[in-house]
Amino acid sequence: MAPPDLSKIFDTIEYPDAYRITYLGNAIVMPAYDAVQRDFGLVRAEYILLVCLSHYEELTAQDVARIARRPRNTISRAVHRMLKEGHLERAPDPNDGRQARLRITPSGRALHEEIATYLLRRQEEVLSVLSADERRILSGILQKAALHAATLD
């Protein structure tokens, strides 16, 4: 059988923008996450946890779940593994006995910085086809839409 044109669907799909966005997103992050798992043994939720804590001084597990839109139990598991690895510190919240404040350690931050290069490299590989102008415009529109999405639900 003749191999089909793999990209025809980009034009015929009923929701082209959503399809292209998720396709692009997967094309960027999946190979990068695979490499991270291979090279560092981190699963996705663990890496997400490090990313969040690298960009906020202090968070609760619930905060991370909300920022990353992941279920709380996967974050809970990731917290335990990253605590054991020494990439995290946890302190009970003095004002609220239910929650604990999480902070990243220098070791966790170093790990995140290394991992971030994987994502950045793959991002450039995929988006390198765009001109500088296109990149700038894309960034702005994405920012606007992502901020709007963050306000939904």
Place this chain on the structure above:
Amino acid sequence: MAPPDLSKIFDTIEYPDAYRITYLGNAIVMPAYDAVQRDFGLVRAEYILLVCLSHYEELTAQDVARIARRPRNTISRAVHRMLKEGHLERAPDPNDGRQARLRITPSGRALHEEIATYLLRRQEEVLSVLSADERRILSGILQKAALHAATLD
């Protein structure tokens, strides 16, 4: 503890475009897929199979795996379930005993059309914040980048 600004990370992340793209993609498809699972009992791989077969006359399981960038075994399982549900037809390839040609049935196509409205509705919800011009420009840039991504690996 004061609730953190959930969207600060959009600006501080090391790979802002990749982050925004995956964030947007998840914000669109995850609620839609959840609703599809709830309302139709289809898991993601099954729906992806229907989408692909709705847009190509005839595909092998391997074709679907490549178009959707999913592992072959999950597609294989989805084929069996969709065959049992009558949403698919399978015929052995006369020229190649290893592969089988898949086609969608009218029932499968009707199901896909219904599901597509979920994705389309959510796409509009998330992207409605953009102007018509922005939407047009975004579409074009996404198309260019997605086509490039499809040629990688």
Place this chain on the structure above:
DNA sequence: ATCATAATGTTCCAAATGGAACAATATGGC
């Protein structure tokens, strides 16, 4: 023609995943 190599679809199995229920704590109405 023969044999090493590759491709397809499937099964097996271990791991990741997420919904639901839970205990502990906090909040708000009265």
Place this chain on the structure above:
DNA sequence: GCCATATTGTTCCATTTGGAACATTATGAT
């Protein structure tokens, strides 16, 4: 203050997931 309700983090459990190995068939080099 008291009690119903909500929130946080965790555990339990069933399902989903994907890598690896496999049988079958095709391809290509000689």
